[in-house]
Amino acid sequence: MRVAVIGAGAIGGTIAGLLARAGHEVQVVARGEQLAALADTGLRLTGGWGDFTVRVDAVEALTISPDIAFLTTKAQDAAVALRANAELLIGIPVVVVQNGLEAITTAKRAAPRSDIVGGLALYAASYLSPGTITITTTGPTFLGGPVLPALYASKILGAVMPVELTDNFEGAQWTKLIVNHVNGLSAATGLSVQEVIGNRDLRAIMTETMREAVRVARAAGIEFASLQGLSHSRLTAFARVPPVIAQLLPLLMKRRMGSRPNPGSTLQSIRRGQPTEIDYLNGAVVLRGEAVGVAVPVSAELVAMVHEVERAGEFLPVATVIDRMTVPLAR
Numbered sequence: 332m333r334v335a336v337i338g339a340g341a342i343g344g345t346i347a348g349l350l351a352r353a354g355h356e357v358q359v360v361a362r363g364e365q366l367a368a369l370a371d372t373g374l375r376l377t378g379g380w381g382d383f384t385v386r387v388d389a390v391e392a393l394t395i396s397p398d399i400a401f402l403t404t405k406a407q408d409a410a411v412a413l414r415a416n417a418e419l420l421i422g423i424p425v426v427v428v429q430n431g432l433e434a435i436t437t438a439k440r441a442a443p444r445s446d447i448v449g450g451l452a453l454y455a456a457s458y459l460s461p462g463t464i465t466i467t468t469t470g471p472t473f474l475g476g477p478v479l480p481a482l483y484a485s486k487i488l489g490a491v492m493p494v495e496l497t498d499n500f501e502g503a504q505w506t507k508l509i510v511n512h513v514n515g516l517s518a519a520t521g522l523s524v525q526e527v528i529g530n531r532d533l534r535a536i537m538t539e540t541m542r543e544a545v546r547v548a549r550a551a552g553i554e555f556a557s558l559q560g561l562s563h564s565r566l567t568a569f570a571r572v573p574p575v576i577a578q579l580l581p582l583l584m585k586r587r588m589g590s591r592p593n594p595g596s597t598l599q600s601i602r603r604g605q606p607t608e609i610d611y612l613n614g615a616v617v618l619r620g621e622a623v624g625v626a627v628p629v630s631a632e633l634v635a636m637v638h639e640v641e642r643a644g645e646f647l648p649v650a651t652v653i654d655r656m657t658v659p660l661a662r
Contacts (some may be wrong), residue, residue: 332356332487335397335420337412339365339374339389341456341596342428343403344464348376349491351385358388358395360416366391368462378466378591379454380492393419399426399487401450402438405600406431406611413441420445424480426488428452428472430511430596431611432504432619435476448476448484449500451507453559454492455593459602467591469493473507473558475500495558502556502563505548509566510559511596511612512541513584518597518607519636521646525592528585532653536629538578539660543627544616545570550623559587601640609637628659 332355336347339361351357351374361369369389376383393416400420404412406429413420421444427434428450438447454470471493474481485494497503516527516537527533545566548555555563560583569577600607613630620627632655640646 332399333358333395333397334487335393335395335400335416336360337393337400337402337416338404338408339369340403340405341458341464341599342452343401344374344458345376345380345452345454345456345466346401346403346428346488347387348374348383348385348464349380350487351387352383353491356388358390358393358397360391360393360412361389362391364461365458372462375463376466377463378456379469380466392416395419397423399424399484400445401425402427403429405429405606406434406437406608407606409434409437410441413438417442417445422446424448424483426450426474426484430507430608432501432508432615433611434504435500446477446480448474448481449504450474450484451503451558453507453510455588457594457599459594459599467593468588470559471495473497473500473503475503497556497558499554499556502554503558505544505553506555506558506561506566508612508615509541509544509561510584512537512544513581514595514597515540515609515613515633515637516652517595518601518609519633519640519647519652520649521598521601522649523592524595525585525588525590528581530649533649534578534581535574536633536652536656536660537581538574539629540613540616540633541580542570542574542577543620543625543630547616547620547623547625547627550625551619597637601646604644607637607641609634613637626662628662629656632656632659
């Protein structure tokens with residue numbers, strides 16, 4: 332089967348590698364050093380789903396009309412990437428595997444003649460050097476959207492990794508957004524997710540950003556979908572219990588990650604000198620909070636910090652982060 336993967340970062344590289352190992356003809360749209368490495372030495376996967384190297388057809392833009400496509404760019408690059416390849420995706424199922432809340436809307440506008448399926452990756456992978464992807468934590472990919480294209484995508488992807496279908500994809504996006512709140516402080520400090528959660532003060536900050544997101548979702552009438560042990564009832568309770576009890580959630584997430592350091596996708600972008608998705612993660616909560624009249628001062632300050640790191644190219648000392656969060660946490 333001919334498979335296209337647009338975006339060759341951690342998630343796209345994982346999907347491309349696993350499907351190529353299964354015998355599919357995989358064409359990968361990449362750029363820069365990653366494009367050169369894939370063309371030269373192939374795609375190397377290590378970690379949770381085995382250690383192996385496969386050959387993929389690495390290109391700057393699609394040259395084939397595939398049987399199925401996966402869009403795995405960062406959220407801010409999605410529209411441009413889809414428009415550049417839209418003519419070869421007419422009538423083709425396109426699985427958009429991205430963080431944030433706008434993936435489906437953006438994809439439908441950019442590729443209106445494709446069947447858009449939403450995807451959420453619940454595994455953790457790192458792309459820190461060209462041509463190599465490390466799966467730090469295995470997990471399923473959630474799919475949602477039109478029934479037949481979603482079933483078609485689940486059959487193909489489900490042969491190489493765990494896949495679950497959901498009929499509440501918007502709720503799943505919000506639940507995944509809560510999970511993604513482990514990323515911001517790592518990007519601000521340069522610490523792994525496990526190190527952030529292991530720090531009592533940083534853990535308190537992370538917990539409050541998660542609680543802010545839950546409050547915004549509830550005010551917007553969102554029904555959280557169940558994934559990774561997080562359900563609507565549990566997240567609702569998480570936002571109501573005392574903060575010290577709520578910190579049990581990130582501690583549980585840390586335990587599930589295992590001992591292999593997880594840098595988080597936002598920190599990975601910082602290390603590669605690329606723009607992050609922070610505006611689509613904590614930033615999405617800030618925007619939705621403004622829309623529904625829910626204050627999110629901790630999330631707003633964290634977004635500002637990550638943008639400072641992007642501009643300066645230097646991480647913030649942990650003590651600085653804690654000090655700057657004193658006032659937002661007290662609101």
